[in-house]
Amino acid sequence: MGFQTPQYTLDDYLARTVSGAIQLPDFQRGYKWDDERIRQLLVTILRGHPMGVVMLLDTNNDEVRFKPRPVEGVRLDADISPTHLLLDGQQRLTSLTQALTNDGVVETKDSRGKLMSLRYFVNISKALDGEGSMDEAVISVGEDGRIWTNFKRDVELDLSTPDLQREQGYFPLNLLFQPVESQGWILKYAMIDQKLAGRFHAEVLTPAARYSIPAIELDRNTSKSAVATVFEKVNTGGLELNVFELLTATFAGDADYYAEHGTDFRLNDDWRETRAVFESQPVLQEVSSTDFLRAVTLLATRRKHLTDTRTRPTAVSARNEDALRISLSEYLQWRDPLREAFLWAAGFLADRHIFDTRFLPYGTHLIPLAVIKVIVGADADLRGPRSRIVQWFWCGILGELYGGTTDTRFVRDVMLVPDWARAVDGARVPTTVQDAQFVESRLHSLRTRNAAAYKGIYALLLENQARDWMEDKRLDLVQHRELAVDIHHIFPKKWCADHNIDDEHRESIVNKTAISAKTNRSIGARAPSHYLDLIERNAQITTDQVDEVLDSHCINHSLLRNDSFDGFFSDRREKLLGLVESAMQKPAQRDVSQGYFVEGSSQFEEAEVAESADESVDDSIPGAVPDATLVSVNEH
Structure with a gap:
């Protein structure tokens, strides 16, 4: 992974967003800035203050093939492939693209969340009163160019035509980077006030035309996992972007699927179908899209591990960064078996008298349970294998081993439980069964x-x-x-x-x-x-x-x-x-009845006890990998 830090003029950014050279990866959430944040951004531009950096990703990359979509408000006449994807700075560049190009109408909302269509103007005389007056100079009006009062009975300010704008001294900011139209507007305004027109052109319009924004450009060697890490590091908004959203864009850009089906694969639609399959089972109602992908990742990496002939074969994993390496064909290979396995897991839980999420000890326990069912297959319902799976299940719950970080335990269980359940010669007792302890107190x-x-x-x-x-x-x-x-x-x-x-x-x-x-x-x-x-x-x-x-x-x-x-x-x-x-199927430790515990001495606790077993990697288990962190994204 490499990167450069060029600086481009705002005019250049706008030209590239409007043309489609800069687009958004499909996983980016929608535009959501309100009127005041947009207005303050325009004030920042007109004052010449810095607005921070944007982050771009070179799309000439064989590994990172995210489905692109235009910046909101941009209408492209054809399906244009971008040269760069905008990873950080979406809200700012979307605001500027809508406010400073075409008709300047921005689809936004007010402070109460009411949807509005607004245009932005700058009062010429106030803008020339000094930097401190710029905040007061920039205003927003309705799409029709008017500010209404008295429940839309009276017009307080009418800027609906160029003549009315010049008459009242308000410059339309959508002309800021349209030199021909801007020059024509100013020349006509000079007929009203030549001195103000000259000063406004020299002190406001000319500096704004030179306004530049630094960029961080990730080059064509950047991997998907590196993109995920970058998102996590640049996150300042605290809004989590999960693996599912990243893969939604990756799968949508799968060229082989498009060539075969004539359409993009929509992971969101596919997940809705999965949710419909689970709908009849209350205990599955909190299984998330990310949970499902972790199960797919365990199966996909396990298959690679078993077929890899290298000295250090592919690690079995449920980590986010390994989920990002899952191909669409791998996802489709395991999707239907996992749908059936989760339904089987619901029946397995019902046999244990666990009927809904309110009484489900660990939601995360469903992930390895479903994966184990896929691996063991029909044998999971035979008396012998079933009884051992039941023992493993209760050891995880009563030993409280799924309450902390779980990725490593997923791997251990997926690697060990299937062979142990089927009593394969030489199979090891799963660490969850070994680790589980219950103390009387x-x-x-x-x-x-x-x-x-x-x-x-x-x-x-x-x-x-x-x-x-x-x-x-x-x-x-x-x-x-x-x-x-x-x-x-x-x-x-x-x-x-x-x-x-x-x-x-x-x-x-x-x-x-x-x-x-x-x-x-x-x-x-x-x-x-x-x-x-x-x-x-x-x-x-x-x-x-x-x-x-x-x-x-x-x-x-x-x-x-x-x-x-x-x-x-x-x-x-x-x-x-x-x-x-x-x-x-193992003895509990008696510390009360044998006098090792003084009744009344334990602390009254409301919260669940943290996982007690050591979650460090067991190197003796083939394919075990450390746990991973969540992936986050900045929502600018």
């Missing part, structure tokens, strides 16, 4: 659904044949929605407060379970011994039937009926640990 600090393990234990309770307390219904997908099931206290908050139960124990998941809205209303703030009698009467069931339901929630009914909170808490904590150990 963690149950004390799991208090909100912000934590993945909290949602995981809730799902395990539902999977444990839990039934509604008042209606004879399993808490499966249909009943979970119909009964408005949520996580509620077993010993009510008020009862706990009245009996001096501390926050740690009251709010712990040990004191919560899946309860329908109807049951929760019956519980209210009552003591368990009271509300259980009420549930029996209202539901018209026996004590034994209630006890059976409580057992399905891992609740000791005798301790609950005796309002014995301490005994209940210890007993249920042990039963929940049993669910955790069964899901992870």
